[in-house]
Amino acid sequence: MVTRxxxxxxxxxxxxxxxxxxxxxxGPEAVTLREVGARAGVTRGAPYxxxxxxxxxxxxxxxxxxxxxxxxxxxxxxxxxxSAEEKLRGALGxxxxxxxxxxxxLFWQPGxxxxxxxxxxxxxxxxxxxxxASRAAERFQDELxxxxxxxxxxxxxxxxxxxxxxxxxGIAGMEHSGQLGTDKWQTTADALVDTLIRMIAG
Amino acid sequence: MVTRxxxxxxxxxxxxxxxxxxxxxxGPEAVTLREVGARAGVTRGAPYxxxxxxxxxxxxxxxxxxxxxxxxxxxxxxxxxxSAEEKLRGALGxxxxxxxxxxxxLFWQPGxxxxxxxxxxxxxxxxxxxxxASRAAERFQDELxxxxxxxxxxxxxxxxxxxxxxxxxGIAGMEHSGQLGTDKWQTTADALVDTLIRMIAG
DNA sequence: CTTTTCAGATGACGTTGTCACCTCAACCAC
DNA sequence: GTGGTTGAGGTGACAACGTCATCTGAAAAG
Numbered sequence: 442m443v444t445r446x447x448x449x450x451x452x453x454x455x456x457x458x459x460x461x462x463x464x465x466x467x468g469p470e471a472v473t474l475r476e477v478g479a480r481a482g483v484t485r486g487a488p489y490x491x492x493x494x495x496x497x498x499x500x501x502x503x504x505x506x507x508x509x510x511x512x513x514x515x516x517x518x519x520x521x522x523x524s525a526e527e528k529l530r531g532a533l534g535x536x537x538x539x540x541x542x543x544x545x546x547l548f549w550q551p552g553x554x555x556x557x558x559x560x561x562x563x564x565x566x567x568x569x570x571x572x573x574a575s576r577a578a579e580r581f582q583d584e585l586x587x588x589x590x591x592x593x594x595x596x597x598x599x600x601x602x603x604x605x606x607x608x609x610x611g612i613a614g615m616e617h618s619g620q621l622g623t624d625k626w627q628t629t630a631d632a633l634v635d636t637l638i639r640m641i642a643g
Numbered sequence: 644m645v646t647r648x649x650x651x652x653x654x655x656x657x658x659x660x661x662x663x664x665x666x667x668x669x670g671p672e673a674v675t676l677r678e679v680g681a682r683a684g685v686t687r688g689a690p691y692x693x694x695x696x697x698x699x700x701x702x703x704x705x706x707x708x709x710x711x712x713x714x715x716x717x718x719x720x721x722x723x724x725x726s727a728e729e730k731l732r733g734a735l736g737x738x739x740x741x742x743x744x745x746x747x748x749l750f751w752q753p754g755x756x757x758x759x760x761x762x763x764x765x766x767x768x769x770x771x772x773x774x775x776a777s778r779a780a781e782r783f784q785d786e787l788x789x790x791x792x793x794x795x796x797x798x799x800x801x802x803x804x805x806x807x808x809x810x811x812x813g814i815a816g817m818e819h820s821g822q823l824g825t826d827k828w829q830t831t832a833d834a835l836v837d838t839l840i841r842m843i844a845g
Numbered sequence: 846c847t848t849t850t851c852a853g854a855t856g857a858c859g860t861t862g863t864c865a866c867c868t869c870a871a872c873c874a875c
Numbered sequence: 876g877t878g879g880t881t882g883a884g885g886t887g888a889c890a891a892c893g894t895c896a897t898c899t900g901a902a903a904a905g
Contacts, residue, residue: 646902646903647901647902647903650902675891675892675893676892676893676894677891677892677893687892687893687894688894688895691894691895696893696894697892697893697894
């Protein structure tokens with residue numbers, strides 16, 4: 442016997458998984474609410490019982506992904522067999538190993554707010570609550586910040602943390618657009634991360 | 644009296660300008676072929692006389708933008724009143740001052756090839772010609788490479804050029820998503836670029 | 846002048862996000 | 876138990892979009 446809440450939660454999970462799977466495999470254009478619904482075993486209108494609109498669904502996928510990445514970095518941070526520098530390399534590697542399309546979603550911000558969100562902000566005041574995805578991304582950045590602090594010290598952690606995060610972000614983007622392996626640069630993401638860490642820590 | 648070629652060239656220019664303007668102002672979702680056509684004074688079907696499809700139009704906008712940026716960097720490189728380091732700072736600044744939506748287009752790659760392009764490649768052989776946008780982007784990178792070489796020397800130019808380009812790319816992306824001015828990092832794009840150049844050149 | 850060419854207009858089609866409305870089984874108070 | 880409520884999901888419909896086939900008219904070519 443399945444209760445209604447269980448069924449709904451399962452459907453919501455299935456919708457998120459289907460969206461992430463479709464995005465990872467076929468890119469943003471492959472993510473249609475109709476196909477997401479079909480993969481989750483429901484029809485095109487059902488997602489609107491769980492998410493305000495398509496943007497909200499994608500935002501939820503991003504939040505879920507950020508949480509997974511945060512857990513990954515947390516696990517690396519707790520691994521006693523790695524040095525501080527190796528932990529930093531691993532933490533940045535977590536970002537660099539996300540699939541291109543899913544990665545783009547992590548740093549994507551939805552368009553204008555839809556009707557429902559606008560109503561929600563109007564009712565709960567302009568300070569409703571920041572995006573769930575933004576908060577999840579912030580937790581990831583906190584974990585990364587802690588790893589950086591173990592390498593360069595608490596004092597310079599913010600400064601070098603921002604530099605490392607932005608640089609890793611750019612390395613990921615350039616790699617995903619296939620512009621790192623060309624004849625011009627002839628380098629790899631790993632080599633660039635190595636150079637960065639050596640410049641900062643070494 | 645306007646000849647037909649002149650009229651067609653003017654329409655093509657108007658289409659490109661309209662697309663760039665719409666993208667810059669309203670983001671990707673505001674760029675519809677119907678609105679682009681209307682801004683250019685034609686109807687929705689006319690763009691297909693100048694571009695294979697919407698992706699080709701956007702690619703042409705990207706190519707045009709890359710060429711403008713290349714000229715900007717070239718002008719900075721020829722300015723005798725700046726030091727090599729100042730030229731490098733200026734060249735990276737050219738990238739960082741592109742509007743968010745237009746910037747995203749620069750590093751965007753269109754989806755699957757459409758029918759017409761596929762036919763073209765099939766007729767002209769698999770080695771038709773690489774994307775016009777890719778070639779324009781490569782020319783920009785050549786200019787940047789020359790600026791970097793004047794700072795770190797010819798030998799290390801490729802290595803540090805890749806690092807600078809990827810890092811600047813990431814700084815731009817994080818700034819555009821509004822994640823640099825937060826309480827967590829409290830830094831600016833300029834400060835990060837400064838740190839980078841000081842680490843490499845200083 | 847006749848014919849060809851080609852930029853542009855127009856109608857149509859399939860797909861998509863979204864909403865209003867309907868259904869029906871799980872839930873809840875009594 | 877029973878009757879009313881709730882809420883997940885299905886369905887029809889609509890507007891907007893990219894795209895194509897077809898038509899038109901004027902510039903170019905002969």
